[in-house]
Amino acid sequence: MRLILERRDDRPAWLALASPLVAVTLTLIAGAVLFALLGKDPLAALKVFFVDPLSDGWALQELAVKATPLILIAVGLTLCYRSNTWNIGAEGQLVMGAVFGSWLALATHGSANGPWVLPAMLLLGILGGMAWALIPALLKARLGVNEILTSLMLVYVAELLLDYLVRGRWRDPQGFNFPQSVSFEPEATMPILFGAGRLHVGFAIAVVVALIAALLMARSLKGFEIRLAGEAPRAARFAGFDTARTTLLVFAVSGGLAGLAGIIEVAGPLGQLQPSISPGYGFTAIIVAFLGRLNPIGALIAGLFLALTFIGGENAQIAMRIPLDVTRVFQGLLLFFVLGCDTFLLYRLRRVPSVRAA
Amino acid sequence: MAALLEASGIVRRFGALVANDHVDLVVAPAEIHALLGENGAGKSTLVKILYGLLQPLEGTLSWEGRPVTIASPAEARRLGIGMVFQHFSLFDALTVAENVALSLPASTPMATIEAEVAQLSRAYGLPLEPRREVWRLSVGERQRIEIVRALLQNPKLLILDEPTSVLTPQEADQLFVTLEALKAEGRSILYISHKLDEVRRLCDRATVLRLGKVVATADPRAETAASLARLMVGTEVKEARATAHATGAERLVVQGLSLPATDIHGTALKDVALTVRAGEIVGIAGIAGNGQDEFFAALSGEVTGDPGTISLDGRPIGSLGINARRRLGAAFVPEERLGHAAAPGFTLADNALLSGHATNGFVRRGLIDRSAVTAWFRRVVSAFDVRTSGPNPEARALSGGNLQKFVVGREILREPQLFVVAQPTWGVDAAAAATIRQALLDLAARGAAVLVISQDLDELFALADRLAVISEGRLSEARPTPSLDRETVGLMMGGIHGVAA
Numbered sequence: 001m002r003l004i005l006e007r008r009d010d011r012p013a014w015l016a017l018a019s020p021l022v023a024v025t026l027t028l029i030a031g032a033v034l035f036a037l038l039g040k041d042p043l044a045a046l047k048v049f050f051v052d053p054l055s056d057g058w059a060l061q062e063l064a065v066k067a068t069p070l071i072l073i074a075v076g077l078t079l080c081y082r083s084n085t086w087n088i089g090a091e092g093q094l095v096m097g098a099v100f101g102s103w104l105a106l107a108t109h110g111s112a113n114g115p116w117v118l119p120a121m122l123l124l125g126i127l128g129g130m131a132w133a134l135i136p137a138l139l140k141a142r143l144g145v146n147e148i149l150t151s152l153m154l155v156y157v158a159e160l161l162l163d164y165l166v167r168g169r170w171r172d173p174q175g176f177n178f179p180q181s182v183s184f185e186p187e188a189t190m191p192i193l194f195g196a197g198r199l200h201v202g203f204a205i206a207v208v209v210a211l212i213a214a215l216l217m218a219r220s221l222k223g224f225e226i227r228l229a230g231e232a233p234r235a236a237r238f239a240g241f242d243t244a245r246t247t248l249l250v251f252a253v254s255g256g257l258a259g260l261a262g263i264i265e266v267a268g269p270l271g272q273l274q275p276s277i278s279p280g281y282g283f284t285a286i287i288v289a290f291l292g293r294l295n296p297i298g299a300l301i302a303g304l305f306l307a308l309t310f311i312g313g314e315n316a317q318i319a320m321r322i323p324l325d326v327t328r329v330f331q332g333l334l335l336f337f338v339l340g341c342d343t344f345l346l347y348r349l350r351r352v353p354s355v356r357a358a
Numbered sequence: 359m360a361a362l363l364e365a366s367g368i369v370r371r372f373g374a375l376v377a378n379d380h381v382d383l384v385v386a387p388a389e390i391h392a393l394l395g396e397n398g399a400g401k402s403t404l405v406k407i408l409y410g411l412l413q414p415l416e417g418t419l420s421w422e423g424r425p426v427t428i429a430s431p432a433e434a435r436r437l438g439i440g441m442v443f444q445h446f447s448l449f450d451a452l453t454v455a456e457n458v459a460l461s462l463p464a465s466t467p468m469a470t471i472e473a474e475v476a477q478l479s480r481a482y483g484l485p486l487e488p489r490r491e492v493w494r495l496s497v498g499e500r501q502r503i504e505i506v507r508a509l510l511q512n513p514k515l516l517i518l519d520e521p522t523s524v525l526t527p528q529e530a531d532q533l534f535v536t537l538e539a540l541k542a543e544g545r546s547i548l549y550i551s552h553k554l555d556e557v558r559r560l561c562d563r564a565t566v567l568r569l570g571k572v573v574a575t576a577d578p579r580a581e582t583a584a585s586l587a588r589l590m591v592g593t594e595v596k597e598a599r600a601t602a603h604a605t606g607a608e609r610l611v612v613q614g615l616s617l618p619a620t621d622i623h624g625t626a627l628k629d630v631a632l633t634v635r636a637g638e639i640v641g642i643a644g645i646a647g648n649g650q651d652e653f654f655a656a657l658s659g660e661v662t663g664d665p666g667t668i669s670l671d672g673r674p675i676g677s678l679g680i681n682a683r684r685r686l687g688a689a690f691v692p693e694e695r696l697g698h699a700a701a702p703g704f705t706l707a708d709n710a711l712l713s714g715h716a717t718n719g720f721v722r723r724g725l726i727d728r729s730a731v732t733a734w735f736r737r738v739v740s741a742f743d744v745r746t747s748g749p750n751p752e753a754r755a756l757s758g759g760n761l762q763k764f765v766v767g768r769e770i771l772r773e774p775q776l777f778v779v780a781q782p783t784w785g786v787d788a789a790a791a792a793t794i795r796q797a798l799l800d801l802a803a804r805g806a807a808v809l810v811i812s813q814d815l816d817e818l819f820a821l822a823d824r825l826a827v828i829s830e831g832r833l834s835e836a837r838p839t840p841s842l843d844r845e846t847v848g849l850m851m852g853g854i855h856g857v858a859a
Contacts, residue, residue: 219728221721224711232701237660238692239712240681 005347015345020291020298023337024305030333040320048319049312049330059311061199065269066310069094069261069278071206071303073285075213075296076254082217082294083250084230089136089151090258091282092158093129097259098266099162100128102273105188105266106170106181117187121263129259130252132158137251141244147251155282163275170273181273190268202264206303209257213296226250258282279310280328287335290342306331360423362387362546363408363439363515368417370403377403379570380417385515390537390547392557392578394590395567401550404567405517408548409441410434440508441517446500450493454486454503461507478506482536497645498529505536516540517548522556526645527848534560552590554583566590605823606636607671609807610657610776615667615676617656625649627656630833632826634776634807639798640836641822642811645851649831650780650811651693657778657809658690659683670776681716689713689774691766693781693811695758699765702754706746709753710735710768717772735768742767742793759790766794770801777801780811795821815844827851 031049032042053059073090080087087093101121108117136150167179175182190200217223228236229246236243266277288306292298313327363385370378377400385391395401406412408419410428419426421437428434431441448457455472462471472488479486484502492500501521508516518537522530537547537560551557557564558578566574566589574589581589615630627649634640644650655661657668659680668676675683680690690713692698700709711731715721720731732750739746742763747755756764766782782798783791798821802808811828812818818825819839826836827850834850 219726220724221715221726222724224708224726228701228712231703232697234698235701235712238680238698240679240716
């Protein structure tokens with residue numbers, strides 16, 4: 001007796017929806033086992049992780065703040081992965097967006113400027129992320145270089161550049177030698193949505209971006225081109241689409257959105273440049289994109305869920321002395337189960353009686 | 359003499375389709391037995407049952423007089439049944455001997471295999487060089503590897519599925535010598551084909567299948583090709599012959615077209631020249647891999663080149679992309695249905711958009727007009743009788759024939775001035791093939807220039823007004839079809855040029 005994976009002829013619609021839910025359930029079970037092994041009460045830990053952050057308005061606002069960069073980046077990655085292009089370097093594009101946008105905030109610091117500063121910063125952030133993403137895209141389109149490697153390696157280049165800037169030229173002169181920039185002027189920070197709390201306009205931008213992306217993917221010729229390039233590249237050429245240009249487009253869009261996420265993060269919750277501006281949003285967004293079934297609306301929902309793991313991880317550290325790294329473990333488990341469950345979308349498991357070799 | 363293999367009352371259904379309806383087959387020792395039938399008659403289903411790939415729902419099999427169940431190909435091989443499929447399962451990057459080794463126990467030393475391959479290939483007239491990589495070999499040589507692989511199991515029955523469909527007439531002759539030698543050793547051969555001449559030449563008996571049923575068992579040598587064809591098709595076969603249409607001005611002119619091969623397995627085009635007039639069907643014959651794909655890509659604009667090498671109605675189009683050519687009235691159907699002509703996971707509506715977005719008014723200001731696409735795809739489905747399982751299924755859910763009707767129909771309904779189609783009826787059932795061929799004839803009669811690239815000589819002789827042969831990237835001069843015979847075309851396909859017709 002042995003097990004084989006057999007390609008499914010049909011792909012029922014309910015499975016496509018059930019698969020991420022099953023993955024989340026399996027992640028929770030695996031998490032409970034993990035907590036039990038750490039000597040903690042599994043149910044209490046899961047409650048701290050996944051229920052407490054939803055219990056009051058403050059926490060809900062925090063959830064949306066954390067979800068904002070995840071949603072923005074994941075929407076861009078959705079387009080990439082749909083077209084079978086693998087941008088793994090969103091974290092670096094986020095950093096470069098933050099660097100480009102912050103340059104304007106620092107250049108205008110201390111002098112009176114109009115309300116144009118913030119929109120211009122956001123635009124620069126988009127351009128920064130886009131420029132950084134176009135490096136692997138051009139290498140792939142022109143020379144056939146594997147974009148997974150180049151986009152990933154450029155993450156470290158971007159992070160070291162940021163590190164150099166905040167420790168060097170852009171360090172706050174009055175900052176007691178702490179490696180950070182000055183705090184941005186009010187006109188260079190994201191407006192708060194409600195009177196109290198931390199929820200800022202960025203979240204609204206993320207929601208609008210997800211909705212627009214969903215509309216364009218479903219209704220526009222460009223969206224059709226992106227989906228076709230991933231589904232059948234030869235058919236995409238037959239349809240008259242230039243697959244190299246599609247690669248450039250999706251990298252530019254995803255890089256731009258990651259850059260936007262970066263500058264929003266710096267001009268929003270952080271309010272200044274620091275050596276580290278992201279707890280790995282660019283990588284977590286990969287999980288968001290897959291959990292959201294490579295669909296922009298799905299990414300919106302999945303972004304909120306993954307934000308929960310970030311906040312839950314902090315809660316668990318405070319309340320139960322569970323190490324913060326458990327957050328990463330959770331996210332990794334989730335990606336593992338999402339991809340695992342997706343296998344069963346395409347294949348079914350079949351038992352075959354063992355055959356003796358002839 | 360006792361039968362070697364006897365199948366009786368075999369029934370196999372796929373959903374509503376009865377692929378085998380109480381089929382009986384008897385193969386005697388040391389005979390070459392033909393299994394005759396059109397595409398879709400149920401031949402493949404039957405041999406898959408005999409080789410253990412499928413299980414019959416009803417009926418029994420017996421082998422050398424004993425009832426058996428054949429649960430798997432391994433069991434079939436243990437009994438002594440070998441099979442050579444139409445589509446080879448070989449690794450291009452490996453050598454002949456390495457490919458053979460894959461079907462043997464892992465412990466067999468490579469030197470032994472090489473020696474055995476060499477010995478078998480000498481004994482049966484199957485010239486093969488064990489150390490050559492497969493990608494260097496011709497289709498005929500690749501088939502020999504499959505035959506040698508099967509012979510290593512020392513089978514009593516060898517099943518060959520349409521073995522000559524990819525061979526030149528000369529390669530086929532060589533294969534027949536081998537098969538006769540195997541028969542002389544007392545082995546039996548089950549020979550699946552729809553080529554009547556071959557069957558009459560080679561086979562001792564023939565079982566004829568039509569729509570899943572055995573309609574006759576005959577001695578092919580006592581029959582004429584026409585009488586066998588009647589058994590196979592059921593009605594008197596009309597020699598479909600393109601009616602001579604009035605041809606008009608030169609519509610497609612190709613001259614001095616040379617293109618380098620795009621990859622190492624490709625074929626470079628060398629100074630190709632061709633003219634297709636309005637109202638005319640020109641056929642391009644050739645064995646697969648002789649530059650057809652490259653020629654199609656150059657004509658469609660998937661690969662662009664010098665403007666002057668290709669012109670449409672006097673306009674140089676050689677440097678235009680595929681959509682620019684479509685806007686000038688050209689339409690294309692490539693050989694691969696799934697993955698090239700259509701995206702497998704996309705709905706039929708999206709696949710209508712795939713080739714029509716530049717020309718059919720489906721897109722306004724970058725947004726897709728879904729209702730226009732839906733209306734169009736419904737028109738294609740009804741005009742070409744595309745049978746679908748739902749209102750708008752994915753392309754992969756359609757049978758080959760229905761999908762082919764769809765991809766041909768979505769182009770023809772646009773009334774193109776130039777229509778280039780590769781393998782229009784490859785792997786398509788007889789009814790769909792007839793629909794498609796008629797549509798091509800009608801399109802030409804309405805004044806379009808039609809170019810058909812095909813490996814199916816019957817099809818080309820039935821459709822084309824003029825015929826050219828492509829071989830190793832060179833295209834022969836197109837000659838009026840009535841002035842050609844199959845022997846000449848076959849020689850040209852095998853790379854022998856300059857033979858007077």
